[in-house]
Amino acid sequence: MSAIDNERNEPPIDTSRRRILKVSALALATAGAYGVAPFFGPWKHNHAWSQAGQKKPLVLGLTMDASGQYAASGMDERLGAMLAIKEINAKGGVLGRPIEAIHMDSETTPATGSRVAERLITRNEAAFLIGALHSGVANAISQVAQKYGCIFLNTNSSSPTEAGKDCHRVKFVWDGNGTNFALAIVKNAMAVNGKNWVLLTNDYVWGHQTSKATRTIVEANGGKIVEELMVPQNTRDFSSYLLKIQQIKPNVVAAAIGGDDIKALRQQVVQVKLNKSPAWINNQQDWPDVYGLGPDAIFGVFGTNWYYRLDLPGVKEFVAAYQTTYPGVQIRVPGNTYYNGYMATRELLRAVERAGTTNNIKVIKELEALKVSARDRMQDFDAYMNPATHQLQQTIYMATYNDAPAEKDDIFRILAKLPPKDVEDPEAPTTCKLESYDATPSYEM
């Protein structure tokens, strides 16, 4: 890594003869114990490419959950990122350099997110970091990334704070956020279902901020939040919540529940037959959290930013590429989390190519000016990066269960499609204070 401005505070490398002898002895012992191959592990990454006359690979650090509440979605977005990398490598890589990906499990835990980010940047020399589901994890990763100036793509974490008070110069948010989805759904749900609402809120930053956005819209339109029930993460039993909802008798329950929690909630709502009444809205429904649950459990109205049966150019080919590349996966068609993982990675690598360098500041400027046509993004409206918040402004879809599916996986019916301007988060630009370019460490890999 040739640092333009080395801010990484790496400890000085001990190159004394004694240490080199020690390390060599250890390496030889390892080679003896496990065969020769492990000895070539680090060499392959750091030196073999130069001996073979190839350009040094560009390393992407994938900070995606493989365990915890968002494990399923983490795996899904990883597949998306990997396909984008595969496609770009097939075309010769970026700036003539092959792309390598290193994945580390962020465990749906902010502390792990920080540790993984630190390790990927300082030890694995990751040029960029990609991936996040849990907003607490995304925030933790982005703080580390900002410290080093390492560009971080928040692929799927949707707390409005991500492009608001927790925004950073190095962070780009790829998904719609809780406010975008609330703007798309809430007013309509009030008109159709009534004004007394209960909020069911996952007790962490995404849940809080999403319910706050819902509350603001409900109250601004003459509605009333009768009760807000906090749901701790990893709640598996919702029986007392469901009893409470029955006692309150609201018109609408607005759930901001994600990951494994929403799977358990949906199944238990069906068991007590509350899926028909009251009306339910789930701010955003990630595809891996609903896939395989069965028709009864996919009740209510929810938001998404993509669906695999959108009648748009390129969608069929995109689905076919997924199925060809990942024939064994249980989720047979791609969903929103996969889509965001793919799109974020592809746009980052395109930005590097356009910048003609891996210099982070130049790439940041490319991403800040990003505009993607609807056709290129397989959405209904053109998308653009808001340079003041670093959130991609894009089409938001309102969906519900499809009771006349064209095929087994066709479980969503798109009710409405909203252009980015109609659902833009009004608060984000006022709360987001991006660090200046000068205050952001610069590097080139």
Added chain:
Amino acid sequence: MDFLLNLLPYVVNGISLGLLFALIALGFMLIVGVMETINLAHGSLFALGMYVALFVITPQFGWFPELQQAYLALPLGARYVIALALAPVFVGTFGMLLELAMRRTYGKDPLYGLLLTFGAALVIEELIRLIWGSTEKQLPLPDAISGAVRLGDLVYSNYRFYASAFAALMIALLWLFLEKTPYGAIIKAGAHDSEMVRALGIDLTRLRLFVFALGVALAAIAGVIMAPIWGIRPQVGVDAVVPAFLIIVLGGVGSLWGAVLAGLMVGLVVGLTGAFASAWSLLSMYLLFIAVVTFRARGLFGRKSVLDA
């Protein structure tokens, strides 16, 4: 009066939840009590029970389509009963293999047993992922135990009543087995003084194998019962092992009634806080644990250690 009437559904719900927690902890309690081994694979074996039941109810015999068709022609209720019987047998047999591996750790630092069962938990979870994948699954239920019932203003899930009754039945059966059969007497004696049991000519190795298999089979039964409530996913075992551990310590290690009482207390506390202080619903069980253990370090029904004398 109105307050009490409002409270009643939550108390009933808490008791029902408590019985389910107790069911989850039974197998864990048995193994810790008799073998003095903390089986960290309890949760993964609980998950394995769910998946075996899923396979038995909706089998995928790729090579034998006729056989599959004939089997699926059986009523769902019959397949469910078969699953409830076969899942503990299969997982219990698997548990026996695990116990064989654990024998080298007996009499050594307890950390060896902990590490081994922790490793086994990871292996089982990954095996589940390899075989069944990582997406959410649902256990089909026969009509007789699904649906909902209206009591007054409120709708309850039929399955909850069935699951709670089943948990109560399992607790009663285990109590009868431990208290009223000679095998139970040997197990209890083994827990109390294993050397004396060996001196009386009882094969301690076989006893341990049997107890471990029984404990693991109970984990599998709990998995089958909890599957429609929690859902089926590879990592679901973590959701079981933490409350199970807490309940057996709270109740007193090795005490059946301690585990039952602790399960009920945890169920009530979680259920009531879920309704009236929802943000505290998960934390409440840990606060209860701290409160009890602060004043009674060996748990509610824990026996006095020789060190306390």
